[in-house]
Every structure is written in structure tokens, then in C-alpha cells.
Amino acid sequence: MGVLKTIRECVGGESRTLHECRNCGEKIGKDTERCPCCGTTEIAHYEF
Template identity: 60%
Template sequence: MPLHKLLPEFLQREDETANEPDGPVLHECRHCGSKFDDAPTTCPVCGASEIATYEFSSEPPDDSSNGNETDAAPDETDTDGNSGPD
């Protein structure tokens, strides 16, 4: 994208800190799947220390994409080399 199109959008942005996410944040225990609003150091449900943090962008999707994502299609090749269902 040309710089002259990006520059006005960049200059109009509010001053954001790196620690503040743009959208909602979800914390989830990787062991039991419990979800939390605040990030605990250990899961209060199962005691596991592996807590995943997911940050969701609040920006609208890019309109330049036409929705035909060929990379997102699942690979239907079986492990025996046959393609598709048996």
C-alpha cells in the first residue's frame, strides 16, 4: 500500500501504549480450558501454570481481501496417499 495512503491514517490514531490491547483479551488454561478475565499465574481450577492469552483486534477486517482464501482449505489427502474420502 502506498505511503501517502497510510500516513493520514497513522497520524489520526490515538496515542496507544504497547501494554494496552486494541480489543478484548481472553486468558485460558491450556490444561483444563477454564477461561478468565484477568491472567492468573496458576489456574485456580486445576493448578496448571500454562495460561494462554488471546488478544482480539477491534479493527475492522481489511477490505482488500476478497474472501477466497485458498490456504485455509483443509488438505483432504489421507496418510496412505489417497485423495478424498474412501
């Protein structure tokens, strides 16, 4: 997913925070502790 598309989705919608896996880039829910795609616990969050 492109950076601009991700920012537009977050800013245009209700959410102002993006949570994603640092390992594979999967977009995940805010209360998720492990990536459902790759299993890592390295979760990044970005506030817009």
C-alpha cells in the same frame, strides 16, 4: 464452551483479551498465575 460463543463474549464486551488455562480450558482473570481449577501455570491469552 464453544469457540464462537467465547469470541462473541470477548468482542461484544469491554475485554478484547481472553485468558484461559491451556490444560483444562478454564476462563481466568488476566492477573492469575495458576489455574484455580487444575493448578497448572500454563496460561494462554488471546487478543481479538
